[in-house]
Amino acid sequence: MVTDYDFLVLGSGIGGLTFALRACRYGRVAIITKKERAESNTNYAQGGIAGVMSDDDSFELHREDTLKAGAGLCHEDAVDILVKEGPDRIRDLIAMGARFNRDDESGLLDLGREGGHSRRRIVHAVDRTGWECERALLAAVQQQDRISVFEHYFAVDFLRRDLGSEPKCIGAVVFDTRAHRLVNFYAKATLLATGGCGQIYLHTTNPLIATGDGVAMAWRAGVPIANMEFIQFHPTTLAIEGGHSFLLSEAMRGEGAVLKTRTGDRFMPRYHELADLAPRDVVARAIYSELEKSGDRYVFLDITHRDPDFVKSRFPTIYQQCISLGLDITKEPIPVVPAAHYSCGGALTDISGATVINGLYACGEVACSGVHGANRLASNSLLEAMVFGYRAAESLQQEVREWMTVELQPYSRQCERVSEVESGVIGLQRRLQTVMQQKVNLVRSNRSLAEAAQEIEEVERESRAYNPEMKVSVARYELRNMIQVAKLIVQSAISRKESRGLHYNTDFPDRDHQLGKRDTILSRA
Ligand code: SIN
DSSP states (O other): OOOEEEEEEEOOSHHHHHHHHHHTTTSOEEEEESSSTTOSTGGGOOSOEEOOOSTTOOHHHHHHHHHHHTTTOOOHHHHHHHHHHHHHHHHHHHHHTOOOOBOTTTOOBOOBOOTTOSSOOEEOSTTOHHHHHHHHHHHHHHTOTTEEEEETEEEEEEEEEEETTEEEEEEEEEEETTTTEEEEEEEEEEEEOOOOOGGGSSSBSSOTTOSOHHHHHHHHHTOOEEOTTOEEEEEEEEOSTTSTTOBOOTHHHHTTOEEEOTTOOOOGGGTOTTGGGSOHHHHHHHHHHHHHHHOOSOEEEEOTTSOHHHHHHHSHHHHHHHHHTTOOTTTSOEEEEEEEEEESOEEEOOTTSBOSSBTEEEOGGGEEOSSSTTSOOTTOHHHHHHHHHHHHHHTHHHHHHHOOOOOOOOOEEEOOBOOTTOHHHHHHHHHHHHHHHHHSSSSBOHHHHHHHHHHHHHHHHHHGGGOTTTSBOHHHHHHHHHHHHHHHHHHHHHHOOSOBTTBOBTTBOSOOGGGOSOOOEEOOO
């Protein structure tokens, strides 16, 4: 098998595919993906893609909304790029065949609204926008013979070749999970686009693949990791047996759904002038606070006042999922709780998606481009992945020119088979998830963080019995990565001595204005 490519992409979500489709103009691309190609966080994105696509909107307004949600920590240059280049990337998707909702009469895009947005600007495909983006992108990839997709390949670590004082990434060592062997994939440039880390929590909207592998790999390779304390909890996930943590899109509130307590109290107007459409951190904390007061396990999301036919056609996936669990959302309010949803921090990049390591780029949830600050604005995530994936590909021409000939040895090692469901490994994963859920939730304290740090260390100590270097399995690799990411989140949270955006510490309940725009940056070196 040829494992020497011009460009290597880790991850097959919207960022990785956007990059691959652009980079294949300059060379051959290999996309490595942990499961089937469509299985990515992107695929589960319901709400949509924010973008300035109508006459009553402007870059300035999208910029302002993004900065406001970001609680003073967004990098303004990155936000400018996001809002200005975003609409072109949305048009690229449409040109590729993505079918977004349009107004029946005018034929114009039917733009939705979500929390923190001052205008209707959410481009969507009913309530499965990510699925539609992924479908269109994969169809486009299929037509490119310069792109090869490797399914069921798990990226383990980057390959580095240090030339003088300049570290250079020359690809990655990858675990072929079917043949059970480790293989080196060499490339002139590598894009990290492996998505998020929601699975380090017990309750998350993220699919099982989201175990933070990319952040852990970047950390081990020496890339600084920024702002990991800002884990976004989505305010509204399903709280009924069998459907736990299924996402109920913020677009429902955009279409008039309201939050209520068990006694029918509409509490959000007391917390923010935008009420149910306040930024996510505010809504999630308001729910937390109502639950603390009442002792209830959930609050309710009520859309029963809207026309049932509208609800069924606008939210078909949500409607069907709830019906399958015995709940008719057109007739009954929906029990909801917040769950871990999105990491605003990640591998630190510049505005071209470049990391400090030559030849290593990152985009999307695994990266920290500076766009989201302390709290991501709704539906800015697919947009960010596309904008910075595209920019990374555009800066590659330089990379290709600078590529030096290095002796590359083909490498392949057969590994001993280990069960993917070893009870010890699964048990340690659960313990870690429980610690994060209980102690590093959307409200933290000095004590809870210190306890979390100690318990994670204990899990790490016990995990040494499953050292991935000896006998390998995806579950073992994931455990190692999950532990690493949990440590980065806790360490970042401990070092931020204030509350801001998604990070709320009861021992420092206020924002420290002296800190200004200080990112939390952890470096291994
Ligand atoms: C949602 O549909 O509420 C999620 C979209 C997002 O995370 O921006």
